[in-house]
Amino acid sequence: MKHRQKYAAVGTGGRLPMFADPIAGKYRDAAELVALCDTSATRRLWHKNRLVEKYGIAPPADYDAADFDRMLAVQRPGTVIVCTPDCTHHDYIVRALDAGCDVITEKPLATTASGLAAIDAAARRNPGRRVRVAFNYRWSPGASKVRELLASGVIGRVQHVDFEYMLNTSHGADYFRRWHSYKERSGGLLIHKSTHHFDLVNWWLDAIPEEVFAWGRLAFYGKKNAVARGQEPLTRYARYTGEPASAGDPFRLTLDDDENLRGLYLDAEGDSGYIRDENVFREGISIEDTMSVLVRYRGGLVMNYSLNAFCPNEGSRVAFTGDGGRLEYTAEHASHIITGDTDVKIMAGGKHLMKVRVQRLFSEPEEFVVHETPGGHGGGDPLLQEQMFADSPAPDPLGRSACHEQGAASILVGMAANRSMETGAPVPVSSLFPLAPGALRLSQLK
Ligand SMILES: NC(=O)c1ccc[n+]([C@@H]2O[C@H](COP(=O)([O-])OP(=O)(O)OC[C@H]3O[C@@H](n4cnc5c(N)ncnc54)[C@H](O)[C@@H]3O)[C@@H](O)[C@H]2O)c1
Structure with missing residues (x-):
């Protein structure tokens, strides 16, 4: 073989x-x-059994998190895939690089400036090793179409971006049920979630962020907000599973009637203490659910960005104003709370709907409807998987693979926005991390 x-x-x-x-x-x-x-033996075993049964592979070896370094020494993988809660990414990335491995990490690259600095230092002392950030949104056919059109110069030089992202009360609410709802674990939604959006803008415009200002607050989830709206009964249980009082609560997620949620989370509570279905209207949530951010990029371009996590619909609307016209991109989609679930399962007959409208100055508008292809994120996930795992992947003329510095360019916007929300002042990105000081374009980052 x-x-x-x-x-x-x-x-x-x-x-x-x-x-x-x-x-x-x-x-x-x-x-x-x-x-x-x-850290959970139950979750490791659940996946091991599933993979062996489904694909007939030899069982992968099984290590507790405390034995990560031993795993690298014994198994000698060429690449480590990091898929843990966000606040732990930097630690595993650094240890993998220092053990001589390449890394594929889930977004966000890191949640703190010190974590980012540690990754950067490890990448520099291991120059032969490669870190890739799995920015799957870049690979969606709608996002790729936008990149192609903007790069062709169809609306001239882009001077302004207006980007609105809506999370609905299924997907959006899910961030408030577990570790994501604690700032120290996820960095908040401006890092955990918006890293995708900030990366898209960096990549679409080949731009590097320079200064950030933000306001944000917890306006909908959390006990105080529910009580203020007269919804105190929704706050009476700590979690949903096994709570008869939660029947009829539209935010209820139960772990016992879905095979995946039961196997992965309910059955693993004993060894991990991880409760996957905490009440979204409980005390102690430390992230925001409504946020407005202004970003200025090197070269002067400005973006106006908002994220709300309690919308009736899910999707995004982005408008680019250039000196030759305007491009608007809208994407509507169903939400996934379990990887592998399809839009069709969740949104009966539903599809990713991606539309691009271009209007040059003094001209009629032109519309492009972009069709999704099979696989997650409108067909983006299989393309990214091919790049990561195929022997000879297809060429990538749009430059959709992201190195660690490109991952940094995205999280730094969220980190600066978090700092700005604390201080009430604009935050220069360079005050957090000196990202390639001489560079003007994202594609210059290594
Ligand atoms: N790109 C996307 O569309 C997308 C979608 C979902 C999740 N993600 C990212 O994937 C990562 C994992 O998310 P998830 O939804 O699988 O979360 P999850 O909570 O389902 O799984 C996290 C796993 O990490 C384990 N874990 C916790 N602390 C650990 C530690 N210190 N060491 C080792 N293991 C530890 C947990 O036991 C759990 O099995 C996150 O970084 C998230 O941001 C990306």
Whole structure:
């Protein structure tokens, strides 16, 4: 059998199938999953059994998180996949690089400036090693179409961006049920979620952020807000599963009637203490659910960005104003709370709807409807999987693969926005981390 690339994954929760399944399935001739690592033995075993049963692979070795370094020494993977809660990414990335491995990490690259600095230092002392950030949104056909059109100069030089992202009361609410709802674990939604959006803008415009101002607050979720709206009864239980009083609560998520949620989370509570379905109207939530951000980029371009996590619909609306016209991109989609669920399952007959409208100055508008292709995120996920795991992936003329400095350019906007919300003042990105001081374009970052 020909030589296969060896992968080990740390973090065996809901997101693992994005990486483990293509390795074990479609790309099995080029790739091999040698080990799984997590703090929860139950979750490791659940995935191990699932992968062996579904793809007939040899069982990957199984390591507790405390044995991560031993796993690297014994299994000698070429690449480590980091898929743990956001605040732990930097630690695993640094240890993997120092052990001589390449890294594929889920977004966000890190949640703190010190975590980012540690990754950058590790990347510099291990120059032969590569860190890739799995920015799957870049690969969606709608986002790619926008990049193609803007790069063609169809609206001239872009001077302003207006970007609104809506999270609905299924997907949006899910961030308030578990670790994401604590700033120290996820960095808040401006890091955890908006890293995708800030990256898209950096990449669409080949731009590097320079200064950020933000306001944000917890306006909807949390006990205080529910009580103020007269919804005190929704705050009476700590979680939803096994709580008869939560029947009829539209925010209820129960772990016992979905096979995946039960196997991954309910059955693992004993060994991890991780409660996946905490009440979204409880005390102690420390992230915002409504945020407005202004970003100025090197070169002068400005973006006006907002994120709300309690909308009736899910999707985004982005308007680019250039000196030759305007481009508007709208995307509506269903929300996934379990990786692998399809839009069709969640939104009966539903599809990603991606529309691009271009109007040059003094001209009629032109509309493009972009069709989704099979696979998650409108067809973006399989394209990213091919880049990560195929022997010879298709060429990527749009430059959709992201290195660690490009990952940094995105999280730095969220970090600066968090700092600005604390201080009430604009925050220069360079005050957090000296990102390639001489560079003007994202594509110059390595
Ligand atoms: N790009 C996307 O569309 C997308 C979607 C979902 C999640 N994500 C990212 O994927 C990552 C994982 O998210 P998820 O939804 O799978 O979360 P999850 O909570 O389902 O899984 C996290 C796993 O990490 C384990 N873990 C916790 N602390 C650990 C530690 N210190 N060491 C080792 N393992 C630890 C948990 O036991 C759990 O199995 C996050 O970084 C998230 O931001 C990305």
